[in-house]
Amino acid sequence: MEKSAKKGILLVQLGTPDQPTTRDVGRYLDEFLMDGRVIDIPNFTRALLVKGAIVPRRAAQSAATYKTIWDKETGSPLMYYSVKQQQMLQEALGEEYHVALAMRYQNPSLPDVLAEMENMLLDSIRVIPMFPQYASATSGSVIDRVMEIVRKWQYIPSISFVNSFCEDDLLVETIAEHAQRHDLSSFDHILFSYHGLPVRQLEKINPRADKSCGESGCASCRETTNAFCYVSQCYATTRALVKRLNLEEGKYSVCFQSRLGKTPWIQPYTSDALHDLATAGKKRLLVFSPAFVADCIETLDEIQVEYADEFKALGGEEVAMVESLNLNPKWIASLKRLALNERN
Known part of the structure; x- marks a missing residue:
């Protein structure tokens, strides 16, 4: 039976x-x-x-x-x-x-x-x-x-x-493994690009948060202030990956993509980060998208096509993408x- x-x-x-x-x-x-x-x-x-x-x-x-x-x-x-x-x-x-x-x-x-x-x-x-x-x-x-x-x-x-x-060690290990398929030292800068949200949604999760919560950095917020905030969890994932990959300060930054409408969204915006990096003379970028567990329109088109074209138009040369978790x-x-x- x-x-x-x-x-x-x-x-x-x-x-x-x-x-x-x-x-x-x-x-x-x-x-x-x-x-x-x-x-x-x-x-x-x-x-x-x-x-x-x-x-x-x-x-x-x-x-x-x-x-x-x-x-x-x-x-x-x-x-x-x-x-x-x-x-x-x-x-x-x-x-x-x-x-x-x-x-x-x-x-x-x-x-x-x-x-x-x-x-x-x-x-x-x-x-x-x-x-x-x-x-x-x-x-x-x-x-x-x-x-x-x-x-x-x-x-x-x-x-x-x-x-x-957001801090699962096998999750982090998988993303790091995919990143190491690239020669990390060959890139001028590394971006951790997460899906964006309106800032007001962060304030609803933590009504006591400072009104500038979405722009404050949140580097240690998950550990000290608000473990449930989306931004704090994004930074927690980033910290774990930075430690795993032994990345140097100044070599990487966090940004947020896919905004919609005119209300304030979490900053810095990925498009602004690309502009600033191109202005600073950076030519080759490697982009992580740790908010997704499978390739989708936000990774395959938005980053690899839209943002890559935007960066090249600003004088950059390459935007490479770390593969999503997919079937690892x-x-x-x-x-x-x-x-x-x-x-x-």
């Missing part, structure tokens, strides 16, 4: 359009940007902004960008690597576990995947949002949505969440520890 899985592991990624078409990208952007944790303004105002301005203006443009990273055979890079990570983790954990994959936005959807898990009558479910650093707009949104769905179940199993793993076995080992709650 085949043994039934009794423990569930749910990996949740951000999401990706089903196809790189204007229609599918528009649906993805609409669901993503209508999340009140992503654009944290009143619902009516958000709907006017998203449905009336952002999606109509950006859908076709974003679809064109997605087409440049879309593989004819494997499709979306984020989907490809996420499915492979799910399969590799399933193999690592064995038949006692059922490892599922959902996307916070679009497909496979959280409601559909959780409905399948509900019918399995699992003893427990452990949810792993695939974001090393906690933010309300990413991990917080995943946890919120899972709780919203599960609270309607008649039988609710034991449920636990991983809310961050050490990353799967890190995921296994998170699934089993075996923190380092």
Whole structure:
């Protein structure tokens, strides 16, 4: 008799359009940007902004960008690597576990995947949002949505969440290993570029924070002030990588990409950092993107194309990118520890 899985592991990624078409990208952007944790303004105002301005203006443009990273055979890079990570983790954990994959936005959807898990009558479910650093707009949104769905179940199993793993030693070891595929000494400067957030979202995590929190550096904030702040966790990841790679002060800096709108976002902005480095005569840059665990549009296009072209236009010569965690076995080992709650 085949043994039934009794423990569930749910990996949740951000999401990706089903196809790189204007229609599918528009649906993805609409669901993503209508999340009140992503654009944290009143619902009516958000709907006017998203449905009336952002999606109509950006859908076709974003679809064109997605087409440049879309593989004819494997499709979306984020989907490809996420499915492979799910399969590799399933193999690592064995038949006692059922490892599922959902996307916070679009497909496979959280409601559909959780409905399948509900019918399995699992003893427990452990949810792993695939974001090393906690933010309300990413991990917080995943946890919120899972709780919203599960609270309607008649039988609710034991449920636990991983809310961050920004200093996990295997995570850091994997990123460092990928970085060492490059000759680090050949680069003029190294950038740790994290996904950006509006500064107001940082203040909501810590209402007592100084209003300049997003611009203050946060070099030791996780250790001394606010361990839950996204920026403090970004700097914690950076510190661990700097130590692992033995990088010298002045050789590297932290910045934030992908801002949207006119409100203040976390600084320094990656685009500004590129301008300053080019002005200072730097020619070759190596960029880490430690907020992502798989290659996606933010790494493959935004950094390797958009920022690389921008830097070259300013007089630079090269922007090289450290590969995301993707299918490295050490990353799967890190995921296994998170699934089993075996923190380092």
